[in-house]
Structures are given as C-alpha cells and as structure tokens.
Amino acid sequence: MKNIFFTLLIFLLGIVGFAQNNKKETLFTINDKPYYTDDFSRVYKKNLNLVKDDSQKNLDNYLDLYVGYKLKVAKAKQLGLDNEDKYKAELKSYRTQLAKNYLNDSKVTDELVNEAYNRTTEEVKASHILILVEQNATPADTLKAYNKLVTIKNKIDKGADFSEMAYQFSEDPSAKNNKGDLGYFSVFKMVYPFENAAYTTPVGKVSNIFRTRFGYHILKVEDKRENRGDVQVKHIMLLLPKGADKATADKVEQNIIDISKKIKQGESFEELAKQLSDDKSTASKGGLLQRFSSGELTSKEFEDVAFSLRKPEEVSEPFQSQFGWHIIKLVNRYPIKSFEDSKIELENRIKNDVRSVKITNFLHEKLRKKYSVQRNNELYNAIAKTVTDSVYSNKWKQPQNVKPFETTLLTINTDKKVSGVAFLQYIAAQQKGKLQTKPVGNLVAELYENFVNNELVTYYDDNLETEFPEFHYVMEEYRDGLLLFDLMEKQIWDKAKNDSIGLQQFYNTNKNKYMWKNRYKLDIYSSTDKAAIEKARKYLKKGKSIDYIKEKLNTNDKITIITKSGQFEEDYEAIPELQIKKKGITDVAQKGNYYFVANVAEVLPSQPKTIDECKGKLVSDYQQYLEENWVSDLKKEFNVNINTAVFEKVKKELQL
Structure with a gap:
C-alpha cells in the first residue's frame, strides 16, 4: 500500500527536478500558516504532463487538491505524528537512500557502468583453483597460501592438466565434483577481482595469481560466448x-x-x-x-x-x-539490451557491489580538495602515544582519563570541530577488525586518514540540504508525504478495514455496484472436430461421464476432446455462443475453429456479491468515500483563507 501511495504522491507533488521561482506571494493560509505561489507553481508545472485526468490539469481543481493535501499534513502535525519514533526512523532511512545519489561520483560511476555493460555482452566459461586464506590472516599464513598456489601454477605452466590440479589441490569444496569447472557466467555473478581476472584472461590461458576475500586464486578461461539476450x-x-x-x-x-x-x-x-x-x-x-x-x-x-x-x-x-x-x-x-536501456540498472548494481570502493575513494579525494582540513598535531601525537601493540589482539583500552583529549583534534571548514575523544573511540572500534599494519605508529596514521575521510563524508552529507536546493525540496516533500501516509493509515485505511458496521452500511447502500454476472456451473467440451462434439453431446444425453466420453473419443493416441469443469461467468470463453438458458445439455456452438457443448449443472442468475466476495473492492471504495468526507470536515476544522487575487495572477502566468 505504501508503494502505491507514494507513486500517487509523486504525481501530486513532482518531487524531482525543481526550479524555484524567486518571486513568491502568499497563495493561501491554513490557521495563519502561509503557503506560497512558487511552491504551487513548481508542483503544477512538474505534473502538467504526468497527470492523465484532465480535471487535475484544471487549476481550480488542482488548487483544491493541493489545499486538501496541505490540510491533511496540518492535521498530522496537530496530532504529533511527526514526533513518533517510527516516522523519524523511516524519514532517516529515506534520507540515507536519497543521499547516496550525491555520494557517488558520476565520472567514476560512468567508467564502471561502461565496463559492466561491455561485460554483459559476453559470458565466460572458466575453471579455477582456490587456496583458502582469511582476509585478516597473519603475514606468515598469507605467504604460505600464496607460495602454495605459486607451486601449483608452476606445475600447470610446465604442462600439468589444470582440471587435475584443481581436483588434487583446490580448497574449493566443489572441486572434488567439478574439477574447478564453474560453467558460464557473466558480470556481477562473481566477486569483482574474480570477474576482472575472468574477463581479462584470453581463452585457453591461465590467469596470474589474484586474491579475493576467500583467498588466492588462479583461473583458466575455457571459452567465451555471446550473451543469450532476451526471449519472448x-x-x-x-x-x-x-x-x-x-x-x-x-x-x-x-x-x-x-x-x-x-x-x-x-x-x-x-x-x-x-x-x-x-x-x-x-x-x-x-x-x-x-x-x-x-x-x-x-x-x-x-x-x-x-x-x-x-x-x-x-x-x-x-x-x-x-x-x-x-x-x-x-x-x-x-539481442541484449542497449546501453541506454541497461544504464540505470547497472548503476544500481554497482552501488551495491565491491567495485563501488572506487567511487568512495574518488569522493574522498574530491572532498579533501573541496574542504579545508586542519589537524591539532600536539593532540594527535598525544593520542598516538596511548596506542600500544595490544590493539592487534583487540585488547587495547582507551585512557581512563579522557579529559586531556576532549579538545579539538580535527577542524573541517572552520565550522566542524571533532574532538580527540572521537578519534580514540574510532580506534577502539577498528581494532575489532584484526588490524595488521605495523608498526603501531603507521597503523595510527592509517586509521587517522580513514577517520578524516569518514568525517568529511559526514560533513558533506549533513550539508546536502544547504549545498543542493533540489535535495532540500525532495526531503521537504517526503517529510510531508510520509506524515500524510501515517495519517491516512490511522484515520482512513485502518478504519475502513476495521469498521464493520460502517462497511456494512456502505455495502447496503451501494449493493448494486457489486454484482455477479449470470454464472453457470458446468462441464464444457471443446474440439476442432464438429462430429466429435456432436458425438460427445449424444453421450451426454445418455448420461455418460467425462471419463467415458474422453475414452471413447480420444482414441489411437489422438486427443480429439478437451474438457474443463467449474463455475464460470456468462462472458467466459465460448459461453456466450452456447446461449445457455437452463440446466442440461446445450446445443453445439462454434467459436472460431472450435466447437463446444456443455453440460450445465446449475444456472446462477445475476445477484449481489456477498461482502466477503467483494471485500477488496468494497473496502477500497469505502476508503475513498471516507476520505472525500474527511477533507470536507478538515476544511471546517481548520481556518483556510485563499488569496483570490493572487490565485488569479498565478492562473494567468501558468496559462501563458
């Protein structure tokens, strides 16, 4: 329901691509709160080519819709729905999603999209050998795994069979069954380093050793073929x-x-x-x-x-x-989709893939150029002295007395101050990831650079509304839309579902809108052979069963008669041609190349559906009825004043 609601809301509000008009006047007030002409004009212009209902293009009707929308938002705020934890959490989640569009650099993204699209045109068949090693393994264990694979690759380079080497030495559990054969795959099917090796290694060749989060690999490309494309x-x-x-x-x-x-x-x-x-x-x-x-x-x-x-x-x-x-x-x-048709989908997949690290790194570089960054070197050195080798075993503790570290360590653009305590807390959190950089002084320097990157992104994110007016407008509209959804859910949708008495009364008043057509409970026989259908009718007249008739007419491995049984409305398939008037055996009827006969067990005349039979449509109609009356009540509850002269001026401007 929420997805449908916000789809409709977009049509009403046009929440993307704003172009603000600097000239604004008060168009109307609700309890003395002003609503301005620029917002109304912006929304109307955005929606003009989106709405299909001409009545909504009419400015008088559109103003009525717009005022009704703002009345509902005012009611939601009056009820304090904007203070509820659920609302705040969902708004925060939406902002996080929206901000992602501003945290990704388009140039790097385009390069990755082009690379991914080029790879979608091809499927690779490859085999691989894996030597397992954890990402945070000790240097000794890492070197041991690497050298083991070097030995295996040397044997292959000297002529050893790749599949046999995979069977003997690969630590991928599936290798004992498939000898390392992975079959055909395309872009995004494997982790990014593996995909890179597969697409950059020629057919018949073995790749260089490369590492993924699973360990060290080599692969052999067996074949490459065109992508299968689409089918209908x-x-x-x-x-x-x-x-x-x-x-x-x-x-x-x-x-x-x-x-x-x-x-x-x-x-x-x-x-x-x-x-x-x-x-x-x-x-x-x-x-x-x-x-x-x-x-x-x-x-x-x-x-x-x-x-x-x-x-x-x-x-x-x-x-x-x-x-x-x-x-x-x-x-x-x-054939496969064109680049333009694939672009948005590829962008979304890249953002959720490990290759997005390239985008993140580019953003960090951009923000370091965009904002000034200053470090308190004296405080930094004091923090570095507190960090010992115990950090490598996740046993390092922050100093008990943090007061000396409460001063500013990092300043971004003169207005954001980050304390030394925040960096201490960051170090404490990072040690859980089994840190490896040594000596400890180098580790602290590395962690500090990562800390600065995080703080820069946070600062940038916090100021998106200031830096990008369109981001500000989108968030404002979503805040109101989310409030409206919560309000509608409480005051309209839940009431419509749970108000059994009101629903019954609405049903009684509008029963003629929820009617069954004439229905028939029957067995229907069909065939392209008219003689066969006529024989079937004779058997039916003699009271023979479906199985008997099919056995008699579907002979010599040839299917002549097909049957379907059930309860059907009067416009189903060939029923209109059968011209059913009563129970019993119908005459033979023709539709196209097919002939039909039916055994009608019961004729059910047109009649109102029960509440259970039309529940979905009934509840939807009842919701609409409640909402229409509710807006009228809100107009009585709140004091709405429309500046008619200003509205006439807006109408002239929009109708030019």
Whole structure:
C-alpha cells in the first residue's frame, strides 16, 4: 500500500527536478500558516504532463487538491505524528537512500557502468583453483597460501592438466565434483577481482595469481560466448498443487500430454492456452509472457527450455518445473539490451557491489580538495602515544582519563570541530577488525586518514540540504508525504478495514455496484472436430461421464476432446455462443475453429456479491468515500483563507 501511495504522491507533488521561482506571494493560509505561489507553481508545472485526468490539469481543481493535501499534513502535525519514533526512523532511512545519489561520483560511476555493460555482452566459461586464506590472516599464513598456489601454477605452466590440479589441490569444496569447472557466467555473478581476472584472461590461458576475500586464486578461461539476450514466449501451464498425491500428479501430467498432442495435430496453441492454461494472467492473451533474460525468472527449467527454442513458432515438449507442467512456444529472440536501456540498472548494481570502493575513494579525494582540513598535531601525537601493540589482539583500552583529549583534534571548514575523544573511540572500534599494519605508529596514521575521510563524508552529507536546493525540496516533500501516509493509515485505511458496521452500511447502500454476472456451473467440451462434439453431446444425453466420453473419443493416441469443469461467468470463453438458458445439455456452438457443448449443472442468475466476495473492492471504495468526507470536515476544522487575487495572477502566468 505504501508503494502505491507514494507513486500517487509523486504525481501530486513532482518531487524531482525543481526550479524555484524567486518571486513568491502568499497563495493561501491554513490557521495563519502561509503557503506560497512558487511552491504551487513548481508542483503544477512538474505534473502538467504526468497527470492523465484532465480535471487535475484544471487549476481550480488542482488548487483544491493541493489545499486538501496541505490540510491533511496540518492535521498530522496537530496530532504529533511527526514526533513518533517510527516516522523519524523511516524519514532517516529515506534520507540515507536519497543521499547516496550525491555520494557517488558520476565520472567514476560512468567508467564502471561502461565496463559492466561491455561485460554483459559476453559470458565466460572458466575453471579455477582456490587456496583458502582469511582476509585478516597473519603475514606468515598469507605467504604460505600464496607460495602454495605459486607451486601449483608452476606445475600447470610446465604442462600439468589444470582440471587435475584443481581436483588434487583446490580448497574449493566443489572441486572434488567439478574439477574447478564453474560453467558460464557473466558480470556481477562473481566477486569483482574474480570477474576482472575472468574477463581479462584470453581463452585457453591461465590467469596470474589474484586474491579475493576467500583467498588466492588462479583461473583458466575455457571459452567465451555471446550473451543469450532476451526471449519472448507463450506458454500453457497446468498447476500441480504442492503435496499432490500420485493420482492427481498423474492426471495433470496426462492432461499436458493431451494438450501437446492436440498442438501437434495442428490445433491453435493460443486457443488452447485461453481454454486450458492455469496461468490466468496470460491465458486470455494466448499465453503470452513479457520478454525476459537469463536469471529473471524463478524457474531455471523454464528459462533453459525457452532459450533452447531457436525459431519463432517452435513449440517445446511438455516439461515440469516447481510450479507444474508447461508447454512453451517461441515468439521471438532479442539481442541484449542497449546501453541506454541497461544504464540505470547497472548503476544500481554497482552501488551495491565491491567495485563501488572506487567511487568512495574518488569522493574522498574530491572532498579533501573541496574542504579545508586542519589537524591539532600536539593532540594527535598525544593520542598516538596511548596506542600500544595490544590493539592487534583487540585488547587495547582507551585512557581512563579522557579529559586531556576532549579538545579539538580535527577542524573541517572552520565550522566542524571533532574532538580527540572521537578519534580514540574510532580506534577502539577498528581494532575489532584484526588490524595488521605495523608498526603501531603507521597503523595510527592509517586509521587517522580513514577517520578524516569518514568525517568529511559526514560533513558533506549533513550539508546536502544547504549545498543542493533540489535535495532540500525532495526531503521537504517526503517529510510531508510520509506524515500524510501515517495519517491516512490511522484515520482512513485502518478504519475502513476495521469498521464493520460502517462497511456494512456502505455495502447496503451501494449493493448494486457489486454484482455477479449470470454464472453457470458446468462441464464444457471443446474440439476442432464438429462430429466429435456432436458425438460427445449424444453421450451426454445418455448420461455418460467425462471419463467415458474422453475414452471413447480420444482414441489411437489422438486427443480429439478437451474438457474443463467449474463455475464460470456468462462472458467466459465460448459461453456466450452456447446461449445457455437452463440446466442440461446445450446445443453445439462454434467459436472460431472450435466447437463446444456443455453440460450445465446449475444456472446462477445475476445477484449481489456477498461482502466477503467483494471485500477488496468494497473496502477500497469505502476508503475513498471516507476520505472525500474527511477533507470536507478538515476544511471546517481548520481556518483556510485563499488569496483570490493572487490565485488569479498565478492562473494567468501558468496559462501563458
């Protein structure tokens, strides 16, 4: 619900790309609090091409919406919702996410995006040998692991078989089964140093030794191939319920085999999908799925079969996934996405990947040039003397008397003062990471530089609202939007869900809006063979069962009749053509190339749905009803004054 709410809020507020107008006048007041013309104009202009409802482009209507929005925010603040811990935490979380866009350098990011995109065009097949060593291992253990891999690589360089060396010596547990073979992979599938080695080593060659967080590696590139790109298919799916017994599983399997045979007999894949596929979201479209690439679906089996089809119109054999049984028809294959289509996705992935360290380092360099940094050398030397070798075993303690260290150690841009105590605390926290730089004087110097980098980023982050007006506007709008969401949840949405009496009254008043169409409980038989359907009708007249009819008509390994049973509304598939008037056996009807007959067990006339049957739509409508009345009440509760003359001036400016 929150995602939907904020999507709608963006349309109302246009929270990105602001261009502030220096001229502003009071457009309206709420309890004497002024709201200005520049904000109203900015939001309206941003939304003008986004809203589809012409009534919202009308300035009078838009002002009414805008005032209503500000009234709700005023009510939220009146109730103190902006002081709640949950609100503060979520606002802080949002600001952290938004600030990330300002903490990443575009030049370095672009270089990494270009590199990642170039690698998406290719998949690498490689084998590797790993010698494990922890990131914080002692120099002796690190050297031992490195030398062990040097010995192995020397044997390979002299002609030893890579896969056999992997089987004998690799400390990757999977090597005993796959001899180090990792199969094909592409960008972001491996840790960044491993990916770099794979993409920069020629086919048939062995890489230099390199290190990751797991230890030391060498790899051999076995092959490189083009990325498979995207594919679009149609499918027919028969669900197999979890925990289904053997009889049920066998029945589902037989049904998919029957459908496959009908397709091979020349019947329309799309028509069979409409009639029989259990994927309701695609059945009406002949089973058509959106195009997808490797790794996008939750079923590897489905992807592998889809990518195995080479020519449009090619149809797979039935196959099983974790969801049930499928048949796939290829619509088209597509090359990998263009750079422009991939750019945003790649940027987001890079920000969450170890390669983002490059971006962080560049930011540190930029901030050291942007801001002045001064160190109190006397205090720094005093702190350095307190740090002993016990820091390497996580046993170092800060001085008991910290008063001498409470003065300023670091000054950033004259206005940010950081005490020596803060640096002592930083050192204490860092020793938990098994520090290695020696001697201890060098370690303190290294930690201080990292400490300065952290403080510079914090200072920059704290001043984003001052340095970037658009950041300030976005945060202001989000503060109000988050308040509005909390208010709506408490006063409208929760009430609509929990007010059973009010919901019942609303339902009673609007019952005619929640109607079932005419429905029929029936078995429906379909075939492209009119004679077969007519035979099926004769059997039905004699009271024969579905199994009997299928046994008689689906002979010689040929599927002539397909059936579907259940309760359906009057516009389902071929029901309009059947012209059902009463219970019993219908006449034969035709739709396209198919013939149908139905055995109608029950006719259910149009009638109101029960509250449970229309609960989702009913609650949504009730929420809207409550909100419309609530805004009217807020206008009575708060004193709203609109400056009509100013608004007329704004209208003229916006309508030019």
